[in-house]
Amino acid sequence: MSDNDSREGMAMTPMSETAASEATTRGTATAGDPVGPPHVNPAHVNPAQVGFAHVSVMAEEVTAVLSVVPDGWVIDATLGGGGHAQALLNTNPGISILGLDQDQSALDAAGQRLASAGTRVQLCHTRFDQLGETVNRLNTRPVTGALFDLGVSSPQLDRGDRGFSFRHDGPLDMRMDQTSSTTAADLVNTLDERALSSLLTRHADERHARRIARAIVAARPISTTGQLAEIVRDAVPAAARRSGGHPARKTFQALRIEVNEELVILADALRLALDLLEPGGRCAVLSYHSGEDRIVKQVFRDASGDAPRPRADLPPPPGSEATVKLLWRGAVRPSEDEIAKNPRAEAARFRAVEKLQGAA
Numbered sequence: 001m002s003d004n005d006s007r008e009g010m011a012m013t014p015m016s017e018t019a020a021s022e023a024t025t026r027g028t029a030t031a032g033d034p035v036g037p038p039h040v041n042p043a044h045v046n047p048a049q050v051g052f053a054h055v056s057v058m059a060e061e062v063t064a065v066l067s068v069v070p071d072g073w074v075i076d077a078t079l080g081g082g083g084h085a086q087a088l089l090n091t092n093p094g095i096s097i098l099g100l101d102q103d104q105s106a107l108d109a110a111g112q113r114l115a116s117a118g119t120r121v122q123l124c125h126t127r128f129d130q131l132g133e134t135v136n137r138l139n140t141r142p143v144t145g146a147l148f149d150l151g152v153s154s155p156q157l158d159r160g161d162r163g164f165s166f167r168h169d170g171p172l173d174m175r176m177d178q179t180s181s182t183t184a185a186d187l188v189n190t191l192d193e194r195a196l197s198s199l200l201t202r203h204a205d206e207r208h209a210r211r212i213a214r215a216i217v218a219a220r221p222i223s224t225t226g227q228l229a230e231i232v233r234d235a236v237p238a239a240a241r242r243s244g245g246h247p248a249r250k251t252f253q254a255l256r257i258e259v260n261e262e263l264v265i266l267a268d269a270l271r272l273a274l275d276l277l278e279p280g281g282r283c284a285v286l287s288y289h290s291g292e293d294r295i296v297k298q299v300f301r302d303a304s305g306d307a308p309r310p311r312a313d314l315p316p317p318p319g320s321e322a323t324v325k326l327l328w329r330g331a332v333r334p335s336e337d338e339i340a341k342n343p344r345a346e347a348a349r350f351r352a353v354e355k356l357q358g359a360a
């Protein structure tokens with residue numbers, strides 16, 4: 001699911017008392033535990049009953065950050081099964097949710113789960129880089145929050161027919177949006193060895209990228225996840241087969257990122273979300289591998305005016321003034337308790353910012 005190699009930010013530096021108390025709300029949460037008042041317990045809805053068994057990651061921390069935003073619309077840019085969205089609706093009666101997902105099956109599941117919220121929920125099948133256009137079209141203003149829970153959901157990984165996982169045999173697909181054109185099979189069967197190797201290095205820091213790329217090209221055509229997993233396992237040195245999880249883990253991660261253009265669109269989508277936020281509004285991001293987290297960190301740092309200046313002796317160039325404040329420094333990680341209950345939370349890195357008063 002992720003490379004889990006970002007160790008930065010293990011110790012969080014609070015930016016304010018409020019932020020500190022919110023940010024240190026950790027260590028007690030069981031994802032799926034009630035996070036709202038007792039009469040609106042989100043745990044009463046079993047996602048499995050609506051066909052989408054995904055345990056929301058760092059649900060208590062996400063809710064602590066976003067439940068205090070001013071009244072208005074919170075954009076859940078990665079709605080999935082709607083677990084975080086439901087917790088937010090339950091804890092803050094003043095907000096409504098604009099839920100986006102590029103996977104129609106996620107939207108269908110979330111639609112059922114959130115149905116009782118009525119007009120407080122609007123859903124849209126789209127990629128999150130379209131969020132500005134979507135807010136305008138659906139007139140969901142003021143925007144006072146945004147949540148990005150990046151990457152794939154458990155149902156996407158667990159269903160062999162979606163082709164995301166080396167654990168389940170199926171067509172080599174990996175498209176979150178099943179209406180989009182390029183599949184993982186298209187990439188492994190058409191890219192040349194050099195391009196494949198570069199992709200594995202860029203998106204997953206795969207140490208054996210060249211060997212794997214060579215083996216893939218030699219084994220074409222490849223049509224299933226099982227075939228690819230075996231080709232990669234046979235391509236890596238014997239020692240690499242014995243340690244560090246499944247040898248195909250990083251290859252699958254890299255292909256998934258490329259198929260869904262995950263890193264290409266992230267920075268622009270985050271900037272769009274920050275632009276849309278009203279003063280006091282907040283943007284929160286859960287990322288699951290170092291490539292994602294690096295982008296989030298950079299965008300938040302630039303927007304908070306914390307980016308290194310080319311000339312420290314000169315005033316900051318126009319347009320580089322702070323528009324947000326970091327709610328804490330570094331990335332917050334899930335508690336040991338949460339990881340024990342939901343191993344898929346392990347790689348999560350959580351960052352959040354708040355739009356400054358007076359910022360456009």
Ligand SMILES: C[S@@+](CC[C@H](N)C(=O)[O-])C[C@H]1O[C@@H](n2cnc3c(N)ncnc32)[C@H](O)[C@@H]1O
Nearest residue numbers: 056078080081082083084101102103127128149
């Ligand atoms: C980790 S899951 C979200 C789970 C959700 N927060 C919950 O608690 O149920 C990520 C979801 O985001 C969607 N997604 C990922 N990248 C996206 C993008 N660029 N645009 C829209 N949806 C995206 C995936 O299809 C998946 O359903």
